[in-house]
Amino acid sequence: MWSVSISHDKSYHHGNLRTVLIEVGIAMLQEEGVEALSLRMLAKRVGVSHNAPYMHFADKEALLAAIAEQGFLLLADHIQSALELTTPDEDWLVRFHRGCRAYVMFMFEHKAHAQVMFHYYDSAKYPDLSRASANTLYVLESWIQQGQAAGYVTPGESRRWTTLTWSLLHGIFVILNTKRTLPPLGDKPLDTLIHDHVSSLYLGLKPRPDEP
Amino acid sequence: MWSVSISHDKSYHHGNLRTVLIEVGIAMLQEEGVEALSLRMLAKRVGVSHNAPYMHFADKEALLAAIAEQGFLLLADHIQSALELTTPDEDWLVRFHRGCRAYVMFMFEHKAHAQVMFHYYDSAKYPDLSRASANTLYVLESWIQQGQAAGYVTPGESRRWTTLTWSLLHGIFVILNTKRTLPPLGDKPLDTLIHDHVSSLYLGLKPRPDEP
DNA sequence: CACTCTATATTGTCAGTGTCAATATTGAGT
DNA sequence: ACTCAATATTGACACTGACAATATAGAGTG
Known part of the structure; x- marks a missing residue:
């Protein structure tokens, strides 16, 4: 191509x-x-x-859209690679945590892409970008579905958990990145911050009490 | 003033x-x-x-910073108002949910502000904006601390829960707003979407199983 | 080989933009 | 009545996105 x-x-x-x-x-x-x-x-x-x-490029926007597209493709790859570093019997929560970390770290290491990935683009105008973004969503969703198979996510709601997870990860990046958070957060290394935040989330992912 | x-x-x-x-x-x-x-x-x-x-305004950026500042002040007010519509014995989870809804709805109804609130601004250059943003954080944190008092949030970590919540709410807005989510989500009304997502989160907020 | 044709790149141009400098206007305090 | 500082205006400049017209080259055809 x-x-x-x-x-x-x-x-x-x-x-x-x-x-x-x-x-x-x-x-x-x-x-x-x-x-x-x-x-x-x-x-x-x-x-x-x-x-x-x-x-x-028809436009300046078209160039930015192309960069955004590349961003989504790279992001999907990066997450998938992180998820695949695994032993067959690895606990899903461990994999979940690693994937989240991979997402946020990718954003911090690709701030150029990050700046243009979450603007609004006319999807009819940029079908490739649309596809790349949808592809990322699929990667995230199949990841969550593995969690369902492992009994960590309530069944039949993978899309909801997917957008929830995506929202949280994006939000973590933005909030940490704008650095308008107060000192107590600023002291800890980024890695710890991500770990702490994601840990809090997946408390909600644990099986209901009626399972040990 | x-x-x-x-x-x-x-x-x-x-x-x-x-x-x-x-x-x-x-x-x-x-x-x-x-x-x-x-x-x-x-x-x-x-x-x-x-x-x-x-x-x-020294700059175009200074104008945008002033608008962002106003956005944070309005947001903090809006959330606080939403939280105060309450009966004294109201369950904290109900209030939590209402606050989250208020946050996301505010963003959708103030897209002008939303566009400029989460850029990076030099905090030394715009101390008023910095204060307004910090003020919003305090409002969110005191809200979470009420949750601690009610036993819903593990003690001593209010700042972490606060930035987690803020991240999630911001992320929900951005992800829903860019509309790059696939059809199954697009059909539901916004209100339901917010409710579903936030519900998923506060499963993690419920007291550990060792409390009924 | 010569010749055409099309994708690709260039030069020329224009209205808009952010921002600096110099000038004008005003109203409040002496 | 006079001064002065705050406020607004006019003028200028380099830079930008985008359009139109022109130039170049390389691939395919005879």
């Missing part, structure tokens, strides 16, 4: 521009933030005319 | 400009979104020169 040539020489036809624009765009998002990112500076930095990006 | 004159005639000195800029700014945020908001259009719409806003 992507073009093949990697090196972009000084030829008139870049050959790889779309991919490079996304890569450098991500770098600039990381360095300066969304509101500081301009297509013109991006073009200049890539070494291309100020209008070249418009061959590959 | 705010200036008193309400009507803004065609006098050279507006007398009320800061307040009006915030109000009209909120209206424009609601209509067109953050990225479409420009100080110049705002000034034109208020009927003032394109540089008048710079008397009251």
